[in-house]
Amino acid sequence: MTGSTSQAKDKQLDGASQLNDTNYLETLRQQMLKFANLQISDTHLAEDAVQEALIGAMKKADSFGGRSAFKTWVFAILKNKIADVLRKRQRLAEVSELMRSDEDDEALSSLFDKKGHWNPEDRPNRWGDPEDSFKQQQFWVVFETCLNNLPGNQAKVFMMREYIGLDTDEICKEEDLSVSNLHVILHRARLKLQKCLEIKWYDGGKHA
Amino acid sequence: MLSCHQATRLASDAQERPLTFKEKVSLKIHTMMCSGCRNFESSMNTLRKAMQGFASGDHKDITNNNTKKTMKKHE
Structure with missing residues (x-):
């Protein structure tokens, strides 16, 4: 001091x-x-x-x-x-x-069939009015749970991008990623978050 | 014709960079026919808005106290 x-x-x-x-x-x-x-x-x-x-x-x-x-x-x-x-x-x-970027595709490939189309049970549904969800405290609890469920590397990069608000160049430099790698990781994180929110909130969670 | 996997990638990339004309058209054609990807695309906007809400910290006290309870509930 x-x-x-x-x-x-x-x-x-x-x-x-x-x-x-x-x-x-x-x-x-x-x-x-x-x-x-x-x-x-x-x-x-x-x-x-x-x-x-x-x-x-x-x-x-x-x-x-x-x-x-x-x-x-x-x-x-x-x-x-x-x-x-x-x-x-x-x-x-x-x-x-934490320190590396894994190229683990297993969990995600299960969302799609061999041709890359949605498996019927994984096809995203309509989410209704998002602004309305944001007013409900329980939504934020579910949202944080879903963020916590992301694999370390995806969580880190997604948080850097969307939460801390770093831009693409900063993250790529910091994490030693190519722009294309970064976009792949963000895509995976978003697929996981979309799925998690849909299961825990938009489909099933609301009545709890 | 894009697969759903490719279409969701473009929908995610659209949050990061301007799509090329060709990409925009392919995505549009795909989502016109595919409700799953149409819903995924609109959930991208919701996700970004949610992150902005999350980052603003308005709900901070709520989530800090309740996260553990919720995780149990969802097990």
Whole structure:
């Protein structure tokens, strides 16, 4: 903690000034926590990883200009912290899931027949009024459950894209993916989410 | 003629990049005849809106408290 804040230097210290913006920092922390929970599924360990990542981020905060670059970097640190935590817990399968992009197509190919057409039971139905679902608290519980059900790599990339709001180039650079790889992963994540929401909410969940 | 797998890929890609003219036409022709892919395509917009709602954090307190309960319910 530094006691002196010199506001005149805000422009030079973009990254650092972000860390002096309590609201921004809290929002970022919440996003990181969501992300960490998704990967570790242990609230305490997730909190620790976020804490350490933020401390790590503060050390070099002033070398980052824009918010999105800063965010990318903070999440890169967080990802490595999470991998450390998983390694300590000897869950190597999860580490490789976290750090690599698997080309596992099994679960998805079951949605389609050999010619690539929907299996009758997997054909998507109409969802009705989405805005109406959003007003129901239970919808958000189901939605988060479905996000949690995504495989690690898909969850990470999908969250980076849709939740953190990173653009294609940033994610590809960060994850060492080609644009086409990224689109394949997002496609898979969306197929899974669509299926999950349909089963748990739009078809069956509502009457519960 | 696109397969449903290819059509859903285009519907997903449409969230990421502008589709080419040819892609747009093939997708349109496919969804005119295929209700499954038509529904999938419209669920893409719902999904994005839902993520925006999720990211805004308005429902944060609700989900944090209830996630575990829900997961049990759905087992």
